[in-house]
Structure formats: structure tokens, C-alpha cells
Amino acid sequence: xxxxxxxxxxxxxxxxxxxxxxxxxxxxxxxxxxxxxxxxxxxxxxxxxxxxxxxxxxxxxxxxxxxxxxxxxxxxxxxxxxxxxxxxxxxxxxxxxxxxxxxxxxxxxxxxxxxxxxxxxxxxxxxxxxxxxxxxxxxxxxxxxxxxxxxxxxxxxxxxxxxxxxxxxxxxxxxxxxxxxxxxxxxxxxxxxxxxxxxxxxxxxxxxxxxxxxxxxxxxxxxxxxxxxxxxxxxxxxxxxxxxxxxxxxxxxxxxxxxxxxxxxxxxxxxxxxxxxxxxxxxxxxxxxxxxxxxxxxxxxxxxxxxxxxxxxxxxxxxxxxxxxxxxxxxxxxxxxxxxxxxxxxxxxxxxxxxxxxxxxxxxxxxxxxxxxxxxxxxxxxxxxxxxxxxxxx
Amino acid sequence: xxxxxxxxxxxxxxxxxxxxxxxxxxxxxxxxxxxxxxxxxxxxxxxxxxxxxxxxxxxxxxxxxxxxxxxxxxxxxxxxxxxxxxxxxxxxxxxxxxxxxxxxxxxxxxxxxxxxxxxxxxxxxxxxxxxxxxxxxxxxxxxxxxxxxxxxxxxxxxxxxxxxxxxxxxxxxxxxxxxxxxxxxxxxxxxxxxxxxxxxxxxxxxxxxxxxxxxxxxxxxxxxxxxxxxxxxxxxxxxx
Numbered sequence: 001x002x003x004x005x006x007x008x009x010x011x012x013x014x015x016x017x018x019x020x021x022x023x024x025x026x027x028x029x030x031x032x033x034x035x036x037x038x039x040x041x042x043x044x045x046x047x048x049x050x051x052x053x054x055x056x057x058x059x060x061x062x063x064x065x066x067x068x069x070x071x072x073x074x075x076x077x078x079x080x081x082x083x084x085x086x087x088x089x090x091x092x093x094x095x096x097x098x099x100x101x102x103x104x105x106x107x108x109x110x111x112x113x114x115x116x117x118x119x120x121x122x123x124x125x126x127x128x129x130x131x132x133x134x135x136x137x138x139x140x141x142x143x144x145x146x147x148x149x150x151x152x153x154x155x156x157x158x159x160x161x162x163x164x165x166x167x168x169x170x171x172x173x174x175x176x177x178x179x180x181x182x183x184x185x186x187x188x189x190x191x192x193x194x195x196x197x198x199x200x201x202x203x204x205x206x207x208x209x210x211x212x213x214x215x216x217x218x219x220x221x222x223x224x225x226x227x228x229x230x231x232x233x234x235x236x237x238x239x240x241x242x243x244x245x246x247x248x249x250x251x252x253x254x255x256x257x258x259x260x261x262x263x264x265x266x267x268x269x270x271x272x273x274x275x276x277x278x279x280x281x282x283x284x285x286x287x288x289x290x291x292x293x294x295x296x297x298x299x300x301x302x303x304x305x306x307x308x309x310x311x312x313x314x315x316x317x318x319x320x321x322x323x324x325x326x327x328x329x330x331x332x333x334x335x336x337x338x339x340x341x342x343x344x345x346x347x348x349x350x351x352x353x354x355x356x357x358x359x360x361x362x363x364x365x366x367x368x369x370x371x372x373x374x375x376x377x378x379x380x381x382x383x384x385x386x387x388x389x390x391x392x393x394x
Numbered sequence: 395x396x397x398x399x400x401x402x403x404x405x406x407x408x409x410x411x412x413x414x415x416x417x418x419x420x421x422x423x424x425x426x427x428x429x430x431x432x433x434x435x436x437x438x439x440x441x442x443x444x445x446x447x448x449x450x451x452x453x454x455x456x457x458x459x460x461x462x463x464x465x466x467x468x469x470x471x472x473x474x475x476x477x478x479x480x481x482x483x484x485x486x487x488x489x490x491x492x493x494x495x496x497x498x499x500x501x502x503x504x505x506x507x508x509x510x511x512x513x514x515x516x517x518x519x520x521x522x523x524x525x526x527x528x529x530x531x532x533x534x535x536x537x538x539x540x541x542x543x544x545x546x547x548x549x550x551x552x553x554x555x556x557x558x559x560x561x562x563x564x565x566x567x568x569x570x571x572x573x574x575x576x577x578x579x580x581x582x583x584x585x586x587x588x589x590x591x592x593x594x595x596x597x598x599x600x601x602x603x604x605x606x607x608x609x610x611x612x613x614x615x616x617x618x619x620x621x622x623x624x625x626x627x628x629x630x631x632x633x634x
Contacts, residue, residue, distance in 0.1 A: 059483045060530060288619065289405060317615075318585060321578035332569040333579070339568055340582040346615040376588035378533045378596070 039366035043281065043310045044393055047074055047181075050279040050309075052174055052272065054184045057283035058293035062314035062372075066283050067185035068096050069388040074181050075113035076389075081181040082106050082118040082173050084166075093121065096382065106173075111382065118179065120169075127165040135261035144254045151251050171269045279309035282363065286316050286354040295362045302362075311369040312392070313354055317347040318373035395476040398465060406480065409624050416468070420457035423464045427509075458493035459506060462513040469522060481525075488542065491517060491525075491550045520553035528558040529600070531593035540603045556607040559600065562593050563613045 046053060047070060055067045067083050074081035083096075084106075093102045096109060102121035109117045129146060136142035145151050166184075173182045272278060280301055284294040291313075298308050320340060327337050351371065358369065372391050377384060397415045399406050407415045469477050482490050494513040497506060516523050525546055529539035539557060546552050567590070570583035601608060612630055614623050 060535065064534070292405070320581040320585070323578060330572075332572045335568055336570070336573050336579040336583045339586050340579045342615075343582050343586070349615065374589070376585045376592075378592050 040364075040368045041309065042368050043070075043312065043370055044073075046279045046281070046309045047079075048077060050181065051277035052170065052182045052184065053279050053281060053309075054186060054273075055281045055283050056186045056294075056297050058290045061283050061285040061287075061290045063283040064185045065385065065388055066281070066312050066314060066372075066392070067183050068385050069392055070183050070281075071117045071119070072111055072113070072382075072385055072389040073393050074183065075111050075115040075117040078114035079181045080116045080118075080179050081183055082120065082176075082179045083183040083185065084120055084122060084169060084173060085185040093119075096385070106178075109382075112386075116178075120173075122166055122169055124165045127169050131165075131168055131262075131265070132258070135258040135265075137257055141254065141257070145251065148251045148254060151254075167269045167273070168265065171265070171272055174272060274304065274306060278306075280306060282308050282311045284311065284313050284354075284358075286313055286350040288353065288357060291354060291357040295358070298363045308363055308367050311358065311363060311367055312372060313358075313369060314372045315374045316354075316371050317343055317350055319344055319347045395478065396468060396474040398468070398477060398479045400461065400480065400482065409619060409621055411621050414474075418461055418464055420461055423460040424457060427460045427463065455493040455496050456506060458490050459497055459510055459513060462490075462494060462517075463509045466513055466516045469516065487525075488545045488549065491546065491552060495550065517550060517552045524553045524555040526555045526558055527606075528560055531559050531562050531596040531600075533596060536596050536600045536603075539600065543604050543606070554606055556609050557600065557604060558609045558611060559597055560611045561613040562597065562610050563590050564593065564610070565590060 053067075053070060055063050055070070057063045064085060067085070071081050071083040085102075096102075096119055102119055104120060104123035104126045106118040106120040109119060111117045132145050132151075133142045136145070166186075170182060170184055173179055282294040282297060284290040294311070301308060320343065323337055323340050323344065328334050355369075359365070370392055372388065375384060375387060395413065397406055397410060397413055399415060399417050400419075404415070404417055465477065465479055468474065481487050494510045494517060497510040498514060527539050527543055527546075529535045543554055543557070547554060563586070567587055568583040570580055570587060573580035573583065597608065597610070611627055614627065
């Protein structure tokens with residue numbers, strides 16, 4: 001299998017010098033920091049001081065597992081932590097070994113430590129309904145919106161809403177007195193960016209001239225039809241279909257008066273995400289595509305004047321110490337020797353390439369990086385998570 | 395054949411020399427859609443006033459439908475025998491592919507309705523469109539693949555092609571106890587055997603829970619996929 005990669009380590013180029021340390025026997029975590037690492041605050045520091053920790057990265061890098069392991073450590077540190085997943089799939093329930101799955105209300109998990117660990121699952125429609133009810137002037141306005149066909153589509157199944165509701169949920173959990181730390185497991189990168197953009201999107205939307213145009217009629221009895229008859233809206237109606245527009249206009253009119261509450265909320269969420277109580281942890285695996293995604297995310301954070309707090313590289317090939325001086329003659333032992341050497345070579349190549357990529361593609365120099373080896377077994381029980389926690393922090 | 399990448403960083407062009415690769419982004423697809431519907435004059439006006447943003451926000455799913463519509467147009471162009479789309483990740487794949495049905499129930503007329511109808515037809519016709527689920531031989535990805543498969547069949551009504559199990563480490567068991575307990579050779583062999591056992595178990599479980607043929611791709615060492623490693627993978631493509 002090593003033939004497929006077509007790479008050889010180049011011992012002269014710096015970053016990989018720590019790549020194949022002769023660790024003590026055992027699948028010892030190779031957590032020796034890369035050369036670019038270590039001057040920045042550690043993961044442990046962020047975990048002890050942050051109020052919101054956002055884990056981001058592409059799919060399949062163990063991001064959910066990392067978020068859950070951070071939750072375990074937080075509990076051990078005596079913090080009252082809640083880990084929320086905004087991934088539409090039920091990864092967190094799996095990772096936490098919660099057999100019945102998670103509900104919209106946080107449930108407390110039985111884990112060791114002086115603190116607490118809670119976990120909810122994001123239910124977009126329920127969260128949106130709650131937001132509408134909380135901001136409506138009266139029950140009648142809330143019901144009018146909740147019954148609107150356009151609203152049901154927005155809240156139920158269409159994309160974009162999920163990210164906004166996730167940001168809303170994050171804010172609500174941050175303000176919930178039961179918790180002093182919110183750990184967020186974001187969806188894979190592209191959507192996670194939507195999640196950061198979501199509050200801004202809503203604010204921009206509410207401030208938009210079109211929305212103001214729709215909101216302009218202050219006299220009671222002004223008909224939706226009058227609005228829809230405007231040339232601009234007719235044009236849009238031609239594009240998206242008149243019905244969407246009529247439903248949308250009805251929705252916005254029902255929404256009238258609530259935009260102040262929504263905008264204040266969106267502003268608060270934006271402020272929370274950009275304040276220094278919020279830290280961002282990039283999660284990657286030693287694969288070029290996942291690191292590129294992580295770095296893309298780093299540059300998006302930088303564009304929003306946010307910084308990467310720490311990097312976690314999961315699923316690294318573990319090292320097991322040096323091979324014997326020469327290859328054994330006996331076939332059985334030779335196979336063991338070859339296997340040890342293969343893993344060792346793979347680990348070295350992987351680490352060198354990953355470290356170089358992290359440096360080359362925009363994660364700020366000095367950002368603390370933790371290298372976590374692949375576990376022999378699958379991580380889907382609390383015990384396995386506890387092992388990951390140990391690899392990250394001990 | 396044509397490979398389509400959705401928004402994001404273009405990477406497949408580098409990995410697939412000699413294969414036509416096209417990028418599709420929602421905003422470009424929407425602009426093109428408006429142009430081809432004779433709205434080119436107002437497109438600019440709508441764009442300059444930020445109205446397209448609002449349309450997309452006011453009518454979420456419209457961006458998905460224009461992308462799917464564009465894919466349908468490529469499929470119908472007669473230029474390609476096969477169009478391969480690198481789609482969104484599991485949870486979002488369902489929302490993405492449901493956009494046609496969602497819009498069909500919320501939009502009752504106009505070009506978007508027509509577009510959604512055409513896309514829904516393509517998705518429902520197994521001779522035109524099938525979904526290849528890609529997963530890893532581990533518990534969580536397998537659970538997710540099974541859930542996604544059922545959601546796609548039941549909610550989207552799209553036909554499922556064989557499922558791809560990626561990065562599988564397979565091979566004969568290593569005689570770990572030939573080396574002293576705790577020695578590097580022993581530990582490395584135990585690790586390797588354990589990983590292979592997990593992969594084997596999860597492939598079997600996937601087969602039990604999802605009655606689809608499996609295509610297994612072996613794991614590739616190193617951080618960087620290259621055109622050569624893609625070639626090698628294509629050669630090793632093995633039905634299970």
C-alpha cells in the first residue's frame with residue numbers, strides 16, 4: 001500500500017524532524033509539537049478560560065470526537081460544559097455513546113469530574129419556532145407566522161436556516177445559567193462558514209432596502225397585492241414564481257415589528273462570536289485536503305478578524321519505537337518488522353507533509369498544534385472518548 | 395465524461411489530468427439561469443441592488459435548485475456519457491437533493507417550478523441519475539451512511555448505486571505473538587490487526603444494514619493524494 005502514495009520523506013526539510021521520535025513502547029501519543037507550534041496558548045488553556053469553543057474542520061477528521069473529548073476534559077476541570085452539534089447528522093450521539101440519540105433539550109451525561117457535561121442536538125424547526133414565539137408581540141402574531149407556508153419551508157427543510165439557528169442556539173446556551181462553557185461541533189467547513197456568516201446574513205437581510213420596502217406600509221389594511229404589484233417585485237416574481245413571493249411577502253408582513261428583536265439577537269450573536277471569550281479550534285487529519293480546508297477556514301476567520309486558537313490533527317499514524325537493527329530472517333517475524341517499518345515510514349511522511357502544509361497555507365505561526373494518533377479500535381463509546389481526552393491533554 | 399465540483403476550492407482538476415472538470419457555484423448558476431430566461435437586462439440591476447442575495451435568502455433552496463438544474467442541463471447536453479458530481483457531505487446532501495421536492499411544494503408556478511419539476515424527474519429516474527454514497531469503515535461513518543441511504547431513498551426517491559467504502563486497510567492477520575510482549579514489533583502488529591479487524595467488522599455491518607453492493611478502496615499512505623495515487627486507486631477498485 002505504501003507504493004500507492006509515491007512519496008518519500010525528505011529528511012533535509014525541517015518540519016519533520018520530530019516526526020518519527022523513538023517513543024516509549026506502546027501506542028504512545030506523539031504529541032511532541034511541530035516546529036511551528038507551542039508558542040501560542042495551548043488547548044488546555046483555551047479550555048480553561050473560554051466560554052465558547054468552536055471546533056471547525058472538514059468532514060471525517062474526528063471533529064465531533066474532539067468536541068466530545070474537550071467536553072470530558074472540561075468536566076474534569078470542574079466546568080459546567082455543554083457540547084452542541086450543529087451537524088445535521090447524529091454524530092454527537094454516536095460519539096458520546098448515547099443510545100437513544102439526543103434531543104433538543106440538553107441531557108446530562110454521566111462522566112467523571114467535578115463539573116458537568118451536557119449535550120443537546122440542534123432541532124432547527126423547534127429553535128426557530130421558539131425564537132418566533134419569544135419575539136412575537138402576541139400569540140396571534142406568532143401563530144400567523146408559524147402557520148405560513150413559506151415559514152414552514154424555511155424552518156423545516158431548506159438550507160441556510162440551520163446555520164442561523166445554530167448561531168441562535170449557541171447564544172441561548174451561552175446565556176443559560178446552567179452552563180459556563182459551550183463547545184460547538186460545527187458542520188463540515190463550507191457550512192460552518194455559513195454558521196459564522198448567519199447572524200450577519202440575517203442582519204443584512206433585515207437592513208436590506210427590499211425588506212424595508214416590504215415593511216414600509218404602516219397603515220393597517222395595506223394589501224399584500226399592492227406590494228406584489230410593484231414593478232421590482234413583479235420582476236422577482238417572474239424569476240422565483242409569484243407564489244413564493246406572495247408567501248414570502250405575507251411572511252415578512254407577519255414578521256413586522258419582530259425585526260428589531262431579531263436584529264438585536266443577530267448583533268449579540270455576532271458580538272459573542274467575535275469576543276475573546278470565543279475560541280476557534282481547527283481540527284484536521286494528516287490529509288492534504290482536510291488541512292487545506294482547515295487553512296481555508298483559518299483565512300476566513302482572519303478575514304473576520306478572528307483567530308485560530310489551536311489546531312488538532314487527528315488520526316495520525318502512531319509510532320511504536322525503533323525497529324530492530326536488522327530484518328529478521330524468519331518469515332513471521334519479518335512480516336512484523338515490515339509492518340513496524342511501514343507504519344513508521346507512513347507516520348514520518350504524514351507528519352512532515354502535514355506540518356509543512358499547516359505552515360504553508362495560513363495557520364498563523366506559533367499556533368499550538370496537538371497531534372493525536374489513531375486508536376486501535378473505533379471511537380464510539382465513552383471509554384474510547386476518555387482515551388482520546390487523555391491523548392489530547394495528559 | 396465530465397466531473398463536476400460544487401463550490402469550494404478546486405482540487406479535482408489537479409488530481410484528474412485529462413479529465414474534463416467543471417466548477418459549479420450557486421451564484422454563477424443563478425446568474426446564468428436568469429440570463430437564459432431572458433432576464434439578462436434585469437439580472438445586472440437585480441445584482442447591483444443586492445436583490446439576488448435577498449431572493450436567495452427569501453427563498454432558500456433556490457441556489458440548490460439552480461445548481462441541480464445546471465447539472466441536469468449538462469446531463470441533457472448530449473456531450474457526456476457520464477457526469478460525476480462531487481456532492482455535499484451527508485447531512486447536507488439530503489437538503490441539497492430535497493430542494494426540488496421542497497420547492498415543488500412551496501412554488502406553484504413559474505420557471506423555478508419548471509426547473510424543480512425537471513430536476514425531480516432526473517433524480518427519480520435511475521437510468522439518468524444514481525447516488526454513490528461514500529463512507530469509511532468505522533462506526534460513525536457507517537451509521538451515517540445507513541441513515542443517509544434510507545433518507546435518500548424514502549425522502550428524495552433517488553436510486554442508490556453501490557456504496558464506496560474508502561481507505562480500507564485489509565490484509566492477512568499479523569502473527570503478533572511472534573515478537574516479545576511490549577516490543578515495538580508486537581505493538582505495531584497488534585495495532586495493525588486491531589485496525590483491520592475494525593474495518594472488516596464495519597464492512598460486514600454495513601452490508602448487513604444496507605443491502606447495497608460495496609466497492610472497496612484501499613487506504614493510501616501519506617498526506618497528499620496525487621494523480622498517480624488516484625490512478626492506482628482506480629486500478630484497485632474492487633467489488634466486494
